[in-house]
Amino acid sequence: MEERLDFAVYEVFAQADALSPHVHVFNVLASSPDMAMALAEENFFRRAEFVSLWVVRRDQIHHIGHHDREGFKKTPKAYRTTEDYKYLRDKWRYYRDHPMNPDGSEAEGVTGDAAMDD
Amino acid sequence: MPEETLTDQEAYFLERVDRGDRIEADDWMPEDYRQQLVRLIAMHAVSEIMGALPEKEWVPRAPTLYRKLAITAKVQDEVGHGQLLIRVAEDLMRPWGKNREDVMDDLFTGRLKYHNVFHMATPTWADAGVIGWLVDGAAVITQGMSLSCSYAPYARALQRIVEEEGFHIQHGESICMALAEGTPMQRAMLQDALNRWWPALLMFFGPPEKSQLSTHQLRNIRYRIRSKTNEELRQRFFSKYVHRIWSLGLTIPDPTLQQDPFTKEWTYQQPDWDEFRRIVSNHGPRSEARLGLRSTTYQEGEWVRRTIALSPAVG
Incomplete structure (x- = not known):
């Protein structure tokens, strides 16, 4: 078999502005990081701007994919999010109109439990 | 593909495709899927x-400096698209121990064909305009369909490509419109170019399917590599461009061309499909000259690629 040239695949990541993360752009085939950066600029930034550009040899990237997380969706995650706390808005509105007494008792005889169960 | 004899792996793969899942380079895929993709993407x-x-x-003969800059940018984009796509093809060919050198060899030996339109001559500036407006217009119709391709890396490459094609088309429109608004000689030049390109534009989408789709097409549709037939794409092209062409006072060189007012279907004079097959097998007007140029440049650049590959990596 004929001799093959020694090029490697580099994945390209670019950051559009200071508050944005580096985002995967595409990849290039290059013999060195310098060449990879030059090719990345030529191939992907003829028009768009960036503030920072990374090139990473593909074989240096460690990866897990969604197949490795088949069980992930099987348990609910609402307790980790604001999803379960939507009732708070109504309660705040209620207490704005019906403030608690300094000793914590209800001003108009509504029990705390009843309000919580809304 | 007899679906009752599928292995579990194949069945799972097809189920993913049916679900609209996108396939990545390292995912398991049927060998047939890989072959269809390489065939399409390398081409x-x-x-x-x-x-x-x-x-x-x-580029050296563009009429103004502005046009020269714009057409240079467009030519650079096309080569850039080639770079993106050849990377996508290479990742698919890796299990076969093949890479871009094999793609280029296949091009030079004629095993790998390229689109009929790029075998044609471009004798006038109007040809440059028509290529941008109508050839790229035709290409975007095909590529727009392929954005929904089940193979994710190809779809991602196409997103970038289609975005730039938007500029190419308007660049072509601008050239054609300027000629259409120009002197009688400029208008005649544009009409000549359209006459030259019309059959090639119809050929671009491939022969119409008679009653039956080819095996390749059926597979590609099953794999969600493509979703429309050649004829459906060509009909879209007519609907999008015929009225625009007429609106510039140009004549389409096909007196039979017409749209059914009820079915919206266009009927047209078939181009010479034998001529199409001759052209794509590298017997077109400029096939030999352009392949010769590409091949010579490739050979002359060999020492550059070698030097770069052998230089020690920095960093």
Whole structure:
């Protein structure tokens, strides 16, 4: 078999502005990081701007994919999010109109439990 | 593909495709799927690379500095698209121990074909305009369909490509409109170019399917590599461009061309499909010259690639 040239695949990541993360752009085939950066600029930034550009040899990237997380969706995650706390808005509105007494008792005889169960 | 004899792996793969899941390079895939993709993407890649050549001929002869800059940018984009696509093809060919050198070899030996339109001559500046307006317009119709391709890396490459094609089309429209608004000689030049390109534009989408789809097409549709037939794409092209062409006072060189007012279906004079097969097997007007140029440049650049590959990596 004929001799093959020694090029490697580099994945390209670019950051559009200071508050944005580096985002995967595409990849290039290059013999060195310098060449990879030059090719990345030529191939992907003829028009768009960036503030920072990374090139990473593909074989240096460690990866897990969604197949490795088949069980992930099987348990609910609402307790980790604001999803379960939507009732708070109504309660705040209620207490704005019906403030608690300094000793914590209800001003108009509504029990705390009843309000919580809304 | 007899679906009752599928292995579990194949069945799972098809189920993913049916679900609208996108396949990545390292996912398991049927060998047949890989072959269909390489066939399509390598052909697309070399078509972009060869597609830079007809317009490149007009870089030194562009009528103004602005036009020269714009057409240079466009030629550079086409080569850039070739670079993106050849990477996508290479990742698919890796299990076969093949890479871009094999793609280029296949191009030079004629095993790998490129689009019929890039075998044609570009004798006038109007040809450069028509390529941008109508050839790229036709290409975007095909590529727009392929954005929904089940193979994710190809779809991602196409997103970038289609975005730039938007500029190419308007660049072509601008050239054609300027000629249409120009002197009688300029208008005649544009009409001549349209006459030259019309059959090639119809050929671009491939032969119409008679009653039955080819095996390749059926597979590609089953795999969600493509979703429309050649004829459906060509009909879209007519609907999008015929009225625009007429609106510039141009004559389409097909007196039979008409749209059914009820079915909206266009009927048209078939181009010579034998001529199409001759052209794509590298017997078109400029096939030999352009392949010769590409091949010579490739050989002359060999020492550059070698030097770069052998230089120690920095960093």
